Amino acid sequence: MRISRRAVATAAVLATVLPLSACGGGSGTGSSDASGKVEGKITFQTWNLQANFKDYFNGVIADFEKKYPGTDVKWVDRPGEGYADKISADAAGGTLPDVVNVSPDLVAPLAKAGIALDLDKAASKYREEYLPGAWQSHQIPGTEGTFAFPWYLNTGPMFYNKRLLKDAGLDPQDPPSTYDEVFSDGLKLAGKSKGKVATLANVPTIEDFGRYGGQLMDKEGTGFAFNDAKGVELLTHFKELYDAKALDPQALTATPESSGHKFLTESVAMNPGSALDLANFKKQAPGLYKNIGITDQVSSTGKANMYVMGIMVNAQTKQKPAAVAFAHYMTDATRQMEFAKKVAIFPSTAGSLDDPYFTKEDGTDETRVRVAAAKSLKTAVNYTPVLFSDQMKTELRNQIARALQGKQSPKEALDNAVKACNRLLQQS
Incomplete structure (x- = not known):
């Protein structure tokens, strides 16, 4: 199931296999008018959700059909493996369902090919129902419009080890929250521990460049720009951390699992995570668990990163009023709150995060993390450019590794x- 923070962040890209550029751009060749009677048969496709949430989705569909007599919603669920390829094949063959579960990077090539309906034209009346950052997450640089209703969100707070901060002479009640504080405190922590304790276990990702305040793409959306002065400054500081062993020496090849293990064994002071991690700490490392602090993601912009899923309407659907109505119904505040209480995700609807479910702790690990994450999501943005593919992530990581090893300068x-990513962008 594509629910986890990591899974949402690493969704596959369609662009290399979608030969549809001749279809045009924007909201498709059909009309964007979604007015009219809500009726007819539509097909709704999700992404590996049926195994665990069959009753929930069947219930939502039944309620929708009751609200709109004359509608008939067929639900199909595809496995996570090969989902991007399946969407691509259906889009190319003209068999894409009327309503489709997508992530921003999956909707990008569909929007450019004219297959994703522009909701700014077809459903603008619903825009204010969603968090601004969530609505904007399905906008494509260089293309006007919004191409999916925001659905569930995810994010994670930052865990930190209070004991390690205290041993380094830092205030365990006031952990570093900006990158400048991380760089300063990281050098102190590494110096005090003589290089035995690092602050972080991962090299910077594209989200770090965004949270640092750098420009990720040019205004036209035609090229990447994370090699600006802010980007170079960020990587230069990470090089300083790496040289001082304030960045874990194995960060160049780290995975989320290996980074978590470093934090578990108390050789790293800070690490992003989830409620599942907290429960794991309590079971496997009770000493660490007693010293766990929970804070917001490190950010110099004041805004955390969000991961978001969406529901897209096929611009070529013959039942546009019904398809738009169902996509909105599935993502409205009532349905999102119901879904959020069944799985560890967060609603994208405005005001939902003020619900006591997301604001009041009851002493459990689950609510500690849920409340911390929900608070940050109110102003969070999706820093990962929708056009930034997995291949591009690999290119960035490889070049960063060479800079940290001193094989080339951060600049x-x-x-x-940027050159490699722009080349891949032009090929898509």
Whole structure:
């Protein structure tokens, strides 16, 4: 099931296999008018959700059909493996369902090919029902419009080890929250521990460049720009951390699992995570658990990163009023709150995060993390550019590794990464 923070962040990209550029752009060749009677048969496709949530979705569909007599919703669920390829094949063959579960990077090539309906034209009346950052997450640089209703969100707070901060002479009640504080405190922590304790276990990702305040793409959406002065500054500081062992020496090849293990064994002071991690700490490392602090993601912009899923309407559907109505119904505040209480995700609807479910702790690990994450989501944005593919992530990571190893300067590394990513962008 594509619910986890990591899974949402690493969704596959369609662009390399979707030969549809001749279809045009924007909201498709059909009319964007979604007015008219809500009736007819539509097909709704999800992404590996049926196994665990069959009753929930069947219930929502039944309620929708009751609200709109004359509608008939057929639900199909596809496995996570090969989901992007399946959407691509259906889009190319003209068999894409009327309503489709997508992530921003999956909707991008569909929007450019004219297959994703522009909701700014077809459903603008619903825009204010959603968090601004969530609505904007399905906008494509260089293309006007919004191409999916925001559905569920995810994010994670930052865990930190109070004991390690205290041992380094830092205030365990006031952990670093900006990158400048992380860089300063990280060097102190590494110096005090003589290089035995690092602050972080991962190299910077594209989200870090966004949270640092750098420009990720040019205004036209035609090229990447994370090699600007802010980007070079960020990577230069990470090089300083790496040289001082304030960045874990194995960060170049780290995975979320290995980084979590470093934090578990108390050789790293800070690490992002989830409620599942907290429960794991309590079971496997009770000493660490007693010293766990929970804070917001590190950010110099004041805004955390969000991961978001959406529901897109096929611009070519023959039942546009019904398809738009169902996509909105599935993502409205009532349905999103119901879904959020069944799985550890968060609603994208305005005001929902003020519900006591997301604001009041009851002493359990689950609510500690839920409340912390929900608070940050109110102003969070999706920093990952929708056009930034997995191949591009690999290019950036490889160039960063060379810079940290001293094989090239931070400026050279980011220039090379931008050049490689722009080349991939042009090929898509």
